[in-house]
């Protein structure tokens with residue numbers, strides 16, 4: 376995607392030992408690129424959410440393994456590789472893409488015995504995953520487009536109102552986004568759209584990141600407080616919901632940013648279609664049922680107690696609660712499959728049930 380007319384993706388290899396990413400903690404106030412040179416840099420970038428979003432977490436971790444081998448010593452690279460795998464795996468628990476990326480390396484490096492060969496293989500694996508994720512999002516855009524086109528026809532010249540929760544935009548992936556891919560494509564094809572943007576707490580990823588992305592792309596949007604979606608749906612102001620997913624279970628239950636479940640309930644109550652855009656790399660066939668099966672990340676309570684904002688040219692953090700307030704900070708929730716109208720995948724639209732999801736992996 377373009378940022379002020381310069382083409383960007385969220386991550387790239389600058390030189391043999393340097394991965395560059397956009398620092399998402401600073402957006403929308405500051406656009407900064409950071410250098411990551413070691414597995415520890417990559418671990419911190421994922422943990423502290425310099426990078427976030429399931430597909431981007433996976434690709435970043437994949438380059439983390441490559442960097443581990445760039446920096447490894449010839450006599451103990453297998454040991455160092457193992458340590459890097461364990462360290463990266465512990466960075467964030469919910470997005471399955473992290474495990475997916477590490478398992479890819481594990482399989483491909485299993486029968487390699489020279490460090491040089493391992494480095495080359497790891498670089499190839501990470502580069503391929505990056506391209507594959509980009510292509511999956513592009514196809515998710517194509518496969519979701521018809522859903523928007525259909526409503527656009529019914530609405531004639533009125534804009535299609537789409538609600539999206541959190542940031543499943545290009546910043547959460549490599550390019551295009553998952554939930555936003557059909558939105559960008561529809562807009563580029565001249566379909567009139569308007570996007571309701573939420574996740575205004577705990578991380579404000581909608582208000583900060585999705586709003587920034589849509590603005591840069593010239594798509595009309597309105598930021599709403601998280602509690603507003605239900606009212607808008609009751610008043611017929613939402614034609615569809617499209618969200619992303621950090622991990623989808625074999626039965627079609629969908630883990631996504633906290634608050635998604637409540638949007639799905641409201642959508643169901645108001646007959647608003649609820650679509651989940653998800654690449655196959657975010658589907659975990661090893662978890663039968665998502666509800667009570669997908670691990671839910673609990674993050675530091677300070678994300679709830681404090682809020683970041685922009686004041687006189689500086690990003691500042693202020694306290695929101697009584698100083699000693701006890702807080703809980705669950706990062707994700709799980710929407711049962713029964714509330715999901717379609718999964719939008721790179722292989723096409725899919726009903727959220729085990730039989731149909733299994734077919735995706737065969738075709």
Ligand code: MRU
Pocket residue numbers: 427428429430540541542543544547548553580618619620621631632706
């Ligand atoms: O905690 P985050 O920001 O890494 O959460 C990821 C998300 O932004 C979403 O839940 C997203 O909808 C799924 S990732 C494409």
